[in-house]
Amino acid sequence: MQTLRERLSRITDLGHAAAILEWDQETYMPAGAAEGRARQIATLRSLAHDILISEETGTLLEQAAPESAIDADLVRVTKKDYDKATRVPSSLIAELAEASGLSKGAWQEARENDEFSKFAPHLSKIVDLTIQHAEALGYEESPYDALLDQYEEGMTAAEVTRVFSELKADLIPLVSRIAESPATCDGIVHREFPRDTQWKLGMQVIEKMGYNTHYGRQDFSTHPFSTAFSITDVRITTRMEDRFFNPGFFGTLHEAGHAMYEQGIDMALEGSPLADGTSLGMHESQSRMWENLIGRSRPFWDYCFPHARKAFPDALGSETTDTFYKAINTVFPSLIRVEADEVTYNLHIMLRFELEQDMIAGKIRIQDLPEEWNDRMESWLGVRPSKDSDGVLQDIHWSLGAIGYFPTYALGNLMSTQLFNAAKKAIPDLDAKTSQGDFSALLDWLRTNVHQHGRRKTAGQILLDATGSELSSESWMHYAQSKFGELYGF
Numbered sequence: 354m355q356t357l358r359e360r361l362s363r364i365t366d367l368g369h370a371a372a373i374l375e376w377d378q379e380t381y382m383p384a385g386a387a388e389g390r391a392r393q394i395a396t397l398r399s400l401a402h403d404i405l406i407s408e409e410t411g412t413l414l415e416q417a418a419p420e421s422a423i424d425a426d427l428v429r430v431t432k433k434d435y436d437k438a439t440r441v442p443s444s445l446i447a448e449l450a451e452a453s454g455l456s457k458g459a460w461q462e463a464r465e466n467d468e469f470s471k472f473a474p475h476l477s478k479i480v481d482l483t484i485q486h487a488e489a490l491g492y493e494e495s496p497y498d499a500l501l502d503q504y505e506e507g508m509t510a511a512e513v514t515r516v517f518s519e520l521k522a523d524l525i526p527l528v529s530r531i532a533e534s535p536a537t538c539d540g541i542v543h544r545e546f547p548r549d550t551q552w553k554l555g556m557q558v559i560e561k562m563g564y565n566t567h568y569g570r571q572d573f574s575t576h577p578f579s580t581a582f583s584i585t586d587v588r589i590t591t592r593m594e595d596r597f598f599n600p601g602f603f604g605t606l607h608e609a610g611h612a613m614y615e616q617g618i619d620m621a622l623e624g625s626p627l628a629d630g631t632s633l634g635m636h637e638s639q640s641r642m643w644e645n646l647i648g649r650s651r652p653f654w655d656y657c658f659p660h661a662r663k664a665f666p667d668a669l670g671s672e673t674t675d676t677f678y679k680a681i682n683t684v685f686p687s688l689i690r691v692e693a694d695e696v697t698y699n700l701h702i703m704l705r706f707e708l709e710q711d712m713i714a715g716k717i718r719i720q721d722l723p724e725e726w727n728d729r730m731e732s733w734l735g736v737r738p739s740k741d742s743d744g745v746l747q748d749i750h751w752s753l754g755a756i757g758y759f760p761t762y763a764l765g766n767l768m769s770t771q772l773f774n775a776a777k778k779a780i781p782d783l784d785a786k787t788s789q790g791d792f793s794a795l796l797d798w799l800r801t802n803v804h805q806h807g808r809r810k811t812a813g814q815i816l817l818d819a820t821g822s823e824l825s826s827e828s829w830m831h832y833a834q835s836k837f838g839e840l841y842g843f
Contacts, residue, residue, distance in 0.1 A: 354417045354418055356413055356417075357410075357427075361427070362625065367398075368398075369582040371450075374390060374393055374394050376580050376588060378457065379457075379578065380590060387458035388454075388455065391450070392451060392454070398446055399443050402441070402443050402447075405435060405438045414431060414432055423622065427627055430626060431626055440490055442489065445482065449479075452479055453752065453753050456476070456751075456754070457749070459472050459752070460475070460751075463741075465742075467741055467742045467746070476752070479751060479754050480756070483756045484713060487500050494511065495714075496713050496714075500713070504761050505761050510710060517699075520763070520830065521700075523830045524833075527837065528684070528696060531684045531696065534841040534843060535841070537680070541672055542599055543598075544596065544665075544667075546595060546597070547595065548595060552571075554660065555605035555606070556571065559605055562606075563793070568585045568616060569587045569589065570589075571588070571589050571608075574592065575749070577591045577592055577691070579608045579609075579611035584615065587612045587616050588612070589611070589612050598668075598681075599681065600691065602648075603644050603648055606643050607641070609643060610641070610642060611630075613639065613643070613796065614635075614636060614799075614804050617799065617803075617805060618805060619807060622807045627807045629808055630808075631807065631812050631815060632812040633761035635812040638765040638803075640765070641766050642773055646770065650787065651674075652785070654677060655674060658677055661677070682836075684837060685697075687736065688743045688744065690748065700733050701734075702763040704729050704730065705759040708725065723744060767825065768816060770828040770831075771822060771824075771825070771829075772803065772820060774820070775821075776795055776799070780794045802819040
């Protein structure tokens with residue numbers, strides 16, 4: 354058992370070393386270093402894969418006698434990882450890592466210059482390799498199932514389609530009802546908000562929420578993300594606009610939600626495969642909870658608006674909490690997913706889910722993807738991108754090879770309200786605490802019921818144990834109908 358622990362710790366360390374190189378690539382690496390960096394990351398990823406799938410690892414997993422409940426979970430989870438990994442050749446892992454490393458740079462250049470043609474060959478290779486990966490992993494119904502299972506264990510495209518269909522049936526009428534209601538004005542959030550002051554306010558708030566900067570830091574990147582190199586080194590990035598408050602502030606809250614999850618994992622799991630979020634859907638439930646259920650709530654702004662008004666006297670000096678609260682919760686169809694309001698956000702995810710399935714099934718040629726994207730945006734949201742940087746090039750995920758990832762964003766939305774409702778039941782004065790800037794009770798509840806478990810429990814187990822219910826769209830729809838019905842007067 355001790356030999357197995359040490360071996361798995363080496364694999365984990367190699368993965369974290371690769372993650373540090375990837376973090377640097379998105380933050381400080383010079384643009385000309387992309388090719389060498391892609392090779393370095395591929396070396397580390399393939400080396401970790403080789404050690405995991407080796408005969409010695411398999412023997413240790415069979416012979417190890419767990420000495421604790423954590424050991425038992427470690428063996429169980431690693432056996433699943435081993436089973437998946439042994440199906441995939443190391444050469445394919447290396448090829449995927451190198452292709453992704455090159456693809457990220459191509460995506461950044463294509464996005465900056467609004468030239469999809471610069472990214473298209475890289476995406477074609479990513480899709481081809483991803484299909485090979487799905488075939489190697491194996492599946493029963495659809496290659497997409499194998500890809501989705503990497504991010505949301507046990508979930509299938511058919512199940513996601515069912516959940517999304519239920520959600521869409523209630524969501525479309527809500528969007529229509531809001532569109533027919535008297536419009537609210539969001540002009541307040543499009544005033545001048547100096548970036549250095551945005552940074553200071555965001556950092557002040559997330560540290561108050563519980564993000565521990567002794568074990569983390571924030572930097573800038575093209576696409577905000579969080580990453581963990583250990584429980585004691587969890588970093589986030591953000592991006593900001595001078596004349597738009599929402600992306601920088603709420604992006605900071607969002608990534609801090611991810612980071613607080615990683616910082617809250619039981620230290621007894623450190624250095625092992627168990628020291629990670631259990632699924633991307635559960636991870637997203639944490640980021641969306643802090644960003645939206647707390648960060649866009651009225652109690653939160655009863656606490657935070659005086660600080661925001663003091664920070665931005667020119668933009669907010671004559672405004673009230675009520676006008677600002679309405680402005681940040683304005684619903685309107687938009688082009689950019691990360692800037693979308695709570696109501697229309699899920700439509701962005703459903704659109705990408707359909708496009709991904711069609712790419713993997715060969716129903717869409719890569720060169721036709723921008724037009725397909727634009728047509729579906731116009732059909733689903735009533736807006737059409739005028740340039741690819743606001744359309745098909747806006748997200749980094751496909752350049753990372755993360756196909757099968759997008760559905761977890763909407764699944765996380767649904768989980769967030771289920772968990773939040775359970776937390777409110779356990780903390781009856783949660784709204785009052787939030788209005789006073791006291792987030793400790795909520796964070797403690799999340800630490801106990803979600804964070805500490807790492808991968809010892811699946812997302813489904815955590816959800817059922819914490820809420821008494823399985824995944825459903827019902828609680829999120831009730832939340833959305835209640836909140837936005839009140840805001841829009843119906």
